[in-house]
Each structure stands twice: as C-alpha cells, then as structure tokens.
Amino acid sequence: MKSDKNPLSNAAASVDRGAWTDTDTVWPIETWLFNRFMQLIGEPAISVVFWDDREHYRCPHTIPVARMRFADRSTFWRLFANPNLEFGDGYSAGRIRIEGDLVTFIEALYEAKIRRTRPGILQQFVKRGLARPRRNSLAGSRDNIQHHYDLGNDFYRLWLDEEMAYTCAYFTDPSVTLEKAQAAKLDHIARKLQLRPGEEVVEAGCGWGGLARHFARWYGVKVRAYNISPSQIAYARERAKAERLDDRIEYIEDDYRTIQGTYDAFVSVGMLEHVGAEHYATLGQVVDRVLKDNGRGLIHSIGQIRPEPPSAWNEQRIFPGANPPTLRRMMDIFEGPGLSVLDVENIRLHYAKTIEHWLARYEAHEAGVRDMFDDFFVRAWRLYLAASIASFRAGALELYQVVFARPGKNDMAWTRAHLYRD
Amino acid sequence: MKSDKNPLSNAAASVDRGAWTDTDTVWPIETWLFNRFMQLIGEPAISVVFWDDREHYRCPHTIPVARMRFADRSTFWRLFANPNLEFGDGYSAGRIRIEGDLVTFIEALYEAKIRRTRPGILQQFVKRGLARPRRNSLAGSRDNIQHHYDLGNDFYRLWLDEEMAYTCAYFTDPSVTLEKAQAAKLDHIARKLQLRPGEEVVEAGCGWGGLARHFARWYGVKVRAYNISPSQIAYARERAKAERLDDRIEYIEDDYRTIQGTYDAFVSVGMLEHVGAEHYATLGQVVDRVLKDNGRGLIHSIGQIRPEPPSAWNEQRIFPGANPPTLRRMMDIFEGPGLSVLDVENIRLHYAKTIEHWLARYEAHEAGVRDMFDDFFVRAWRLYLAASIASFRAGALELYQVVFARPGKNDMAWTRAHLYRD
Numbered sequence: 001m002k003s004d005k006n007p008l009s010n011a012a013a014s015v016d017r018g019a020w021t022d023t024d025t026v027w028p029i030e031t032w033l034f035n036r037f038m039q040l041i042g043e044p045a046i047s048v049v050f051w052d053d054r055e056h057y058r059c060p061h062t063i064p065v066a067r068m069r070f071a072d073r074s075t076f077w078r079l080f081a082n083p084n085l086e087f088g089d090g091y092s093a094g095r096i097r098i099e100g101d102l103v104t105f106i107e108a109l110y111e112a113k114i115r116r117t118r119p120g121i122l123q124q125f126v127k128r129g130l131a132r133p134r135r136n137s138l139a140g141s142r143d144n145i146q147h148h149y150d151l152g153n154d155f156y157r158l159w160l161d162e163e164m165a166y167t168c169a170y171f172t173d174p175s176v177t178l179e180k181a182q183a184a185k186l187d188h189i190a191r192k193l194q195l196r197p198g199e200e201v202v203e204a205g206c207g208w209g210g211l212a213r214h215f216a217r218w219y220g221v222k223v224r225a226y227n228i229s230p231s232q233i234a235y236a237r238e239r240a241k242a243e244r245l246d247d248r249i250e251y252i253e254d255d256y257r258t259i260q261g262t263y264d265a266f267v268s269v270g271m272l273e274h275v276g277a278e279h280y281a282t283l284g285q286v287v288d289r290v291l292k293d294n295g296r297g298l299i300h301s302i303g304q305i306r307p308e309p310p311s312a313w314n315e316q317r318i319f320p321g322a323n324p325p326t327l328r329r330m331m332d333i334f335e336g337p338g339l340s341v342l343d344v345e346n347i348r349l350h351y352a353k354t355i356e357h358w359l360a361r362y363e364a365h366e367a368g369v370r371d372m373f374d375d376f377f378v379r380a381w382r383l384y385l386a387a388s389i390a391s392f393r394a395g396a397l398e399l400y401q402v403v404f405a406r407p408g409k410n411d412m413a414w415t416r417a418h419l420y421r422d
Numbered sequence: 423m424k425s426d427k428n429p430l431s432n433a434a435a436s437v438d439r440g441a442w443t444d445t446d447t448v449w450p451i452e453t454w455l456f457n458r459f460m461q462l463i464g465e466p467a468i469s470v471v472f473w474d475d476r477e478h479y480r481c482p483h484t485i486p487v488a489r490m491r492f493a494d495r496s497t498f499w500r501l502f503a504n505p506n507l508e509f510g511d512g513y514s515a516g517r518i519r520i521e522g523d524l525v526t527f528i529e530a531l532y533e534a535k536i537r538r539t540r541p542g543i544l545q546q547f548v549k550r551g552l553a554r555p556r557r558n559s560l561a562g563s564r565d566n567i568q569h570h571y572d573l574g575n576d577f578y579r580l581w582l583d584e585e586m587a588y589t590c591a592y593f594t595d596p597s598v599t600l601e602k603a604q605a606a607k608l609d610h611i612a613r614k615l616q617l618r619p620g621e622e623v624v625e626a627g628c629g630w631g632g633l634a635r636h637f638a639r640w641y642g643v644k645v646r647a648y649n650i651s652p653s654q655i656a657y658a659r660e661r662a663k664a665e666r667l668d669d670r671i672e673y674i675e676d677d678y679r680t681i682q683g684t685y686d687a688f689v690s691v692g693m694l695e696h697v698g699a700e701h702y703a704t705l706g707q708v709v710d711r712v713l714k715d716n717g718r719g720l721i722h723s724i725g726q727i728r729p730e731p732p733s734a735w736n737e738q739r740i741f742p743g744a745n746p747p748t749l750r751r752m753m754d755i756f757e758g759p760g761l762s763v764l765d766v767e768n769i770r771l772h773y774a775k776t777i778e779h780w781l782a783r784y785e786a787h788e789a790g791v792r793d794m795f796d797d798f799f800v801r802a803w804r805l806y807l808a809a810s811i812a813s814f815r816a817g818a819l820e821l822y823q824v825v826f827a828r829p830g831k832n833d834m835a836w837t838r839a840h841l842y843r844d
Contacts, residue, residue, distance in 0.1 A: 114760070114829050174836060305760050305829060327763055328753035338536070338727050340817050341749055344766035349832060395762050395829025407536050407727060407817025410771060414596060417842040 012376035042112030066100030088313030110394035144321030164208035205271025209236025266297035288337030434798035464534030488522030510735030532816035566743030586630035627693025631658025710759030
C-alpha cells in the first residue's frame with residue numbers, strides 16, 4: 001500500500017534523471033580536482049569510476065575496498081558544490097552507485113577522515129555541506145520528530161524487532177538475536193537504575209513504549225512515559241492494553257518539558273539526540289524537579305567525540321533536528337542541578353551490530369518498502385542505515401549510557417559487579 | 423626523630439595561643455552574626471559553644487551530630503574574616519575543638535551546603551576563603567609536589583599500606599583489608615586496560631611506584647614510570663631492585679610533559695588533581711604523542727560535580743596546586759586529540775573507605791607523627807584526612823576512573839563483564 005507520508009518525494013523530484021552512462025569525455029581538470037578532493041578527505045581506500053566508464057581515482061596506499069561510479073557529469077559537479085547533501089541524494093537517485101559493500105565503502109571514508117589529524121581545510125571545503133540543525137522548540141520538536149517517527153508504524157514494523165525498539169541494543173554476546181539483545185538492553189538499564197518493585201519511573205521519549213512494558217512486566221514498577229509522536233503513543237497504548245499492563249503504565253503524548261510528578265527513577269533512551277544542546281540545561285532542571293531525593297537516572301544517547309554539525313543530507317532527508325552530543329555537552333544537564341555522574345558506558349559497537357540486524361531485515365523487505373514509498377526512498381534509507389553502521393564502527397559516533405544520582409546518595413551498589421551476574 | 427621538613431611550622435607560629443577559656447562576655451551581636459552565618463551555610467546539624475561555655479547555635483531542624491567549641495573571641499573573629507583558612511588553622515592550633523566524631527561533624531557541614539540549591543550568597547561571603555591554586559608550570563609543579571609528597575617516606579609509611587599506595591583503593595567488598603583493596607584497585611585498572619604480557623606501559627605520576635611493581639609482577643608488562651618527587655623515586659627504585667623487577671621497570675624523575683617513546687597503554691593514577699586545568703590540553707597532546715595506534719589509557723582522579731576552587735586552608739597548608747577536575751574539564755584532555763571515552767566509573771565511596779583506614783592507622787601512630795613534627799601538624803593532618811572522608815561521603819568530591827582509546831579501536835572487550843570475573 002502506498003504511504004501518503006513520503007517525506008522524500010520532493011527531494012527525489014529535484015534530482016535530474018538522465019541516461020546512466022554519459023559518453024562525454026572527462027576533462028583533465030575534473031580528474032585533477034577529484035584527486036585533490038580525495039587527498040583533502042584523507043585518501044579513502046576506494047576507487048572511483050567516472051561517466052566514461054574509466055577509473056579516475058584509486059587509493060594510493062592500499063587495495064580499494066569498494067568502487068564508486070558517477071552516472072554523469074551533472075552528478076559529479078553537484079557533489080563538488082555540496083558534497084554532504086549531494087552524495088546522499090545522488091546515491092538515492094541512483095546517479096551514484098557503489099560496487100561492493102556499502103557499509104565498508106562508507107567506513108573507508110570515515111577511517112580516512114579520522115586518520116587526518118587536522119580537519120581544518122576539509123571543514124572549510126565542505127562547510128556548505130554541514131547543517132545547522134533545526135531548532136527544537138516545543139513546536140519545532142513536534143515537526144522534527146514527526147518527520148522521522150511518523151513514517152508509519154507499518155514501515156518500522158518491517159525491520160525492527162517485535163517490541164519496536166528503535167535504539168541501540170545490548171548484545172551480551174555478539175551472536176545473540178536482536179530480540180534478545182533488545183531485552184538485554186532494557187535489563188542492563190534496569191540493573192543500572194537498581195529498580196525495586198513498587199517504584200515509580202518516568203521515561204522521557206518512549207518511542208513505541210517497549211521500555212515501559214518491559215519494566216512494568218519484569219521489574220514491578222509503575223511507568224509514566226512521555227513522547228510527542230502521536231502514532232507511537234497510539235501504538236504503545238494499544239499494546240499496553242492488549243498485554244494488560246495499562247494499570248501500571250501511563251503513556252502521555254507530551255513534551256519532556258511538561259513532565260509532572262516526582263519519581264524514583266528518570267530514564268531516557270534515544271531522546272537526547274533530538275533535544276538540542278541549547279535545551280540541555282532545561283532538561284537538567286526537569287530531571288532535578290521530578291527526581292526524588294533518593295532518585296537516580298539514566299540517559300542513553302548517541303554521542304560524538306568532538307562537536308560536529310550533522311550532515312546536511314541527514315538533516316534534510318532523514319532526521320531533522322538531530323545532533324548527537326559530546327560528553328562535555330552532556331554535562332550541561334548534570335552540572336546545573338549538581339547531579340553526580342556515577343557511570344558512563346560507551347557501547348558504540350553494539351549499535352553497529354544492532355543496525356546490521358536492521359539493515360539485513362530492511363533488505364529482506366525492500367519490495368515492501370518500495371511499495372510503500374518509492375525507489376528513491378528505498379535507497380535513501382539503505383544509505384542512512386549503512387552509514388550509521390559505518391559511523392559506529394569507525395568511532396565517528398559513540399553510544400553513551402550515563403547513570404547519575406544526587407550527590408550523597410550512598411546506598412547504590414558498592415561495585416558494578418551486580419550488572420554482570422546471571 | 424624530628425623531621426626537618428615541617429611545612430606547617432610557620433602557620434603554627436602565626437596562630438595566637440591564649441588561655442583555653444576566655445571569660446569575656448559574649449556580645450549579642452556575636453550570637454546574632456554567627457546564627458546568620460549558620461543560616462547562610464544551610465544550618466548544619468551541629469551545635470556551637472562559645473568561649474563563655476554556653477551554646478549559642480543549635481541546628482533547628484534535627485539533633486546535632488557534634489559540637490564545636492571556640493577557645494576565645496579572637497578565634498571567633500578570625501573565622502569570620504576568612505572562614506575557610508581559619509577553621510583549619512584554628513582546629514590545628516587547638517583553638518577550635520570538635521566534640522563528637524570529626525568526620526561526622528564535617529559531613530554535616532557538606533550536607534548542609536549541598537542541601538542549599540543556590541550557593542550564590544555564601545560564595546560571596548566566603549570568597550576570601552577560596553584560593554586560586556598555585557600554578558603548575560614545570561618548576562611550580564616541583565615545588566607544589568615536594569611540599570606534600572616529600573614530607574618523608576617515614577611519615578607516609580606510618581599509615582599507608584605496605585606498597586605505599588596513596589590513592590583510592592577498590593574494595594570488591596567494603597569489609598576487605600586495605601592491602602587487598604589496594605591490590606584490587608591495580609587489578610581493576612589492569613583489566614580495564616586489557617593488558618597483555620609483553621606490552622609496554624607508561625605511567626604519569628607514579629607515587630612510590632606500586633602500580634609499576636604490580637603490573638610488572640602480575641601482568642608481565644614493561645613499565646616506564648614518571649614522577650617529579652625525588653624521595654618517592656628513590657624509594658621506588660630501591661624497592662624494584664630489591665624485588666628484582668628492575669629489568670622490567672624504569673622509574674624516571676621527570677615531569678609527565680617530557681615522556682618519550684610510544685606505548686600500548688597510558689596510565690595515570692592520582693596525578694591529574696595536581697596538573698591544573700590549564701594544562702589538560704597539553705596532557706592530551708602528550709597522551710596522543712605516546713600512545714600507539716592500538717593503545718588505550720586510563721586516568722584515575724579525584725573530581726567534583728561543579729567547578730569549585732580549593733579551600734584556602736587545603737591550598738596553603740596541605741596540598742598546594744591541587745584542584746580536582748569536573749568531568750567536563752577532563753574532556754579537555756580527550757577532545758583535542760579525538761580520543762574516545764569508553765568507560766567512566768565513579769567510586770567515591772571507595773575513597774571514603776580508603777581514608778577511613780588511613781585515619782585509623784594515623785590515629786594509632788599519633789605519637790609517632792608528633793615526634794616527627796608537632797601538635798599543630800598532628801591536628802592539621804587529622805583534619806585533612808577527616809575532611810577528605812566527609813567530602814567523599816557527602817559527594818562533595820568524586821573519584822573518576824576514565825578509560826579511553828583512539829576511535830575505531832574495535833578489539834576491546836565486547837562488554838565490561840570481564841572486569842567482574844573471578
């Protein structure tokens with residue numbers, strides 16, 4: 001069934017469609033320019049074939065891991081004009097093709113970038129490709145979140161697990177199933193929070209509500225869960241009712257800034273990426289207001305080592321308003337109210353593994369996605385998933401779980417050994 | 423044997439010595455002012471007796487946990503003039519006495535401070551009592567470190583463990599001995615670093631050299647350890663030779679900024695407190711320069727939730743140049759070279775427990791300390807140890823262990839479970 005919610009239909013229309021192979025001769029200046037560009041981005045381990053079907057770049061240090069092809073001159077020059085946006089759009093439109101594994105190709109780009117010690121020149125060069133994320137005011141957040149999360153539950157159901165968890169799973173062993181790893185993530189968080197039966201938990205940004213269901217079912221706690229995506233809230237309420245958990249869970253369609261009440265634990269999994277650094281101090285005030293004296297909290301978020309603006313393509317096509325924080329920036333949440341950080345765990349490779357599962361399921365349902373949307377969408381989301389795997393593998397993105405409590409809370413577990421007991 | 427290195431002899435001489443009880447009448451303005459001051463610092467759960475032997479302050483909310491006594495009017499007004507310095511000097515000179523447990527008394531002060539949400543007014547009031555730490559240039563660091571660490575190995579031997587570890591131990595269980603907990607700390611660090619036999623480790627700030635001995639003996643690695651305290655280096659070299667570890671350990675009397683060579687692991691335990699925030703970026707450059715591509719590192723340091731300047735008393739009498747970082751500030755080390763933070767563990771209660779052991783041993787050797795120095799020194803160091811316990815218990819100080827590696831280092835342990843296996 002065709003979805004009426006394809007947010008990429010305008011983008012697809014804006015990309016020219018010509019014949020795949022343009023027989024125009026490649027000018028020497030084009031080869032020279034492209035090689036200069038490859039030097040600037042650290043000479044990634046790829047080769048590049050132009051529209052004359054000939055190789056014009058080949059990594060000088062090592063055997064290329066994948067090959068990129070330009071359909072035509074127009075795509076080539078668009079890429080120069082705005083590399084960050086046009087690589088994604090060119091790929092989505094089928095004007096840029098990758099031969100070999102897409103994830104490995106993108107990993108090669110990240111590895112080249114990280115090898116370069118000083119990003120100065122490149123930053124200047126690709127500045128136009130970097131975006132200022134859209135603002136996450138109360139109204140802006142709704143627009144941004146709906147662009148992504150309201151693509152339809154049917155779409156996400158195709159490639160997420162049963163519980164519709166759309167955040168990093170925790171693989172106690174890399175070989176366990178996605179379903180088990182998503183449940184293990186929730187157990188890991190519940191253990192970090194040291195939940196006790198009868199306690200009250202508030203969740204900021206609850207997605208399709210899986211954490212609340214898991215905590216209510218297995219830890220005997222009450223959960224009040226906030227989310228501004230109507231379709232996610234509707235789904236979450238329906239499932240809680242069907243599973244007779246609705247006496248212990250309250251899903252509220254509202255912004256984290258409106259949280260009322262006081263709680264034993266505050267938890268937020270995969271929301272901070274969408275909060276915007278300028279609102280971290282506000283989030284800290286919310287936590288301070290709603291946490292009981294004896295309370296503790298956990299924030300699980302994609303992060304980065306250094307502050308880098310999001311790519312224009314990701315910002316415009318996939319995830320408006322998203323901007324993963326550095327650990328330094330996250331301290332804006334905790335320092336104001338004087339909360340004590342107890343534990344930070346970086347599980348970025350678990351996110352690479354999680355998205356490998358998603359991409360495999362996505363590929364298996366490619367036809368279904370094409371039916372709902374179109375070919376441009378299919379390729380755009382493939383690129384998004386593949387690039388995400390590559391980012392987490394290369395360390396261009398991190399995944400932080402941060403546990404915190406008020407200072408002087410002295411009844412927490414003496415060591416972290418309890419997290420690892422069977 | 424009298425030590426010729428008593429750094430507090432001038433301070434002791436500067437404090438007036440009068441009769442213990444001054445029979446002068448207390449003026450109403452003094453009672454009023456003192457109660458106003460107690461309100462400003464959050465009404466700590468103590469009572470206070472003035473030189474007329476009568477109680478002039480009593481916490482209105484709860485039963486006082488300890489009582490403070492002023493010897494005379496002069497001590498009272500000195501405290502008002504410079505609370506942070508004069509409390510310590512007054513206590514050390516015996517002009518301020520605490521009845522009840524000293525640690526509990528100081529904890530009550532910290533708890534009151536933390537209860538107060540806005541420190542603004544108090545900060546203004548006691549500003550004179552807060553110090554700018556001395557600068558830690560290459561020469562300045564030497565002076566600062568020698569003030570504290572070169573009090574003499576004989577002094578520290580009285581109350582530290584066998585291996586002379588002067589940093590937070592790790593108690594797998596609160597009831598284990600200090601000796602076991604200090605060894606467990608080193609094992610915990612070695613596991614976090616995932617050391618393998620034959621690897622090369624560099625240590626910045628090695629104290630009396632215990633970590634290097636432990637790693638060389640039990641993990642089969644080579645260690646090059648830097649320290650600018652001559653008496654510590656001399657001790658460390660002697661022990662390594664006696665224990666036939668000198669083929670695997672090199673102790674170097676020099677600053678961390680001069681570290682040469684490249685290593686599989688970088689480790690620093692209890693040095694960062696003395697580095698000074700303005701040098702964190704430099705430390706990051708050093709780490710970046712000496713760490714192999716596949717290397718990883720660990721920094722273990724006292725920390726704090728919010729940036730607070732050190733107390734004037736601690737700065738002038740005990741630990742010049744010391745200033746525990748916030749986690750935000752620590753990111754100055756990692757962000758520049760783009761190092762990835764993998765794990766942060768806050769074990770502040772382990773430091774409270776460690777210093778409880780030290781204080782008990784110190785009290786047991788009180789006579790020995792008095793023989794080496796004098797009564798003022800005995801009380802000053804008792805206050806320092808007791809205040810440290812109280813700080814870690816109340817969460818006024820934290821203890822962070824931060825593990826890091828270069829981005830894209832994908833062969834680290836998949837989870838942290840290996841840290842907790844027997």
